Amino acid sequence: MVKAVDGVSFDVNAGETVAVVGESGSGKSVTALSVLRLIPSPPGKIVSGEIRFGGRDLLSITEEEVRSIRGNRIAMIFQEPMTSLNPSLTVGRQVGEPIEVHQNVTKRTVWDKCIGLLKKVRIPDPEQRAQAFPYQFSGGMRQRAMIAMSLACEPELIFADEPTTALDVTVQAQVLDLLKNLTRETGAALVLITHDLGVVARYADHVNVMYAGRIVESGSARQIYNSPKHPYTVGLMKSVPQLDGEAKAALTPIEGQPPDLADLPVGCAFQDRCTHAVEQCLRERPELVESVDNHMAACWVNLHE
Secondary structure, three states, rough: OOOOOOHHHHHHOOOOOEEEEEEEEOOOOHHHHHHHOOOOOOOOOOOOOOOOOOOOEEEOHHHHHHHEEEEEEEEEOOOOHHHOOOOOHHHHHHHHHHHHOOOOOHHHHHHHHHHHHHHHHHOHHHHHHOOOOHHHOOHHHHHHHHHHHHHOOOOOOOEEEOOOOOOOOOHHHHHHHHHHHHHHHHHHHHEEOOHHHHHHHHOOOOEEEEEEEEEEEEEEEEHHHHOOOHHHHHHHHHHOOOOOOOOOOOOOOOOOOOOHHHHOOOOOOOOOOOOOOOOHHOOOOOOOOEEEEEEEEEEOOOOOO
C-alpha cells in the first residue's frame, strides 16, 4: 500500500488563488482528484478524512450528488491540453456539454452560451471555431477551450492542474493571465497545481509546498518567497534562475531523488537530501507548526532563528 497523499489539509476561500507546489510524484494531482472523487478504485481509495465544500462533506454524499457538483460547482482543467479534449467531438460540443448536463436549457441556449464562452477566452471567430475539432486547434487554443469548459457553469471552485504544460513561454503567460482575470471576474476560487515557482510568484495568494505526499510548508506567497522555513522550499528557490541585472552563481540543484512512497524513511521524508538534517530528523516525523502569521512548516530546524 502506498499513501500518495497523507494528512494534507488546507483551506481555499472565495476569490483566492492557492498554489500547490512540488516535484512530480509529490501528490499534487492526486489531491485535486480526491476533492472531485475521481480517484480510480481500484487501485486507489480515500481511506479517511473530510473534504468540506459549502458545508457538506464530499466524501459522505452519493455518487449521483457528486456528479451534480462536479463540472457544475467545482470544475477542473486537466493536465496536458494536447490530449485532454476528445478528438472525435467538436470543440463546441465539448465546451457546451457541462451546460447541457447541469442546466435545463434548450440546445440553442447551450450553443449561444458556448459561443459566448469561446469569446470570453479570446478564441477568434468563435462561431466557426466551435465547429472545428481539437486537432485543428493549437496548444494554446486547446487550453483556452479547456478554460471555457471549466467556466461553463460558473463554478465556485476551479482546479487547474499544470495548465501550461507543453505550451511555449509567451502562450503560458497569456493563458495564466486569462485564467486569473476570469476567476477574478466571476469570484471563483482557484487552486493552481504547478512546479513552476515563477507562476506561483505572479499568480498565487497562498502557497502549499508538497513533498512525498505531505504539505511541508504553507504560507502566503510573500512569506514563502521572502522567508522560506523548510529546507525543501529553500532548495526549490535556489534552483530557479534569477534575472535581476546582476551576475549570479550557478543554480544549486537539490541533490538526490524523492523517496519511494512505498518505503518512506522513519522521521522526515526529506532527510536524505537535506543539508540541515539533525539527529531528530532521522527519528521523528515533523508536523506542520505555525511560526508567525499563519506561516507553517514541518521541520525540526528553524532556518531563521
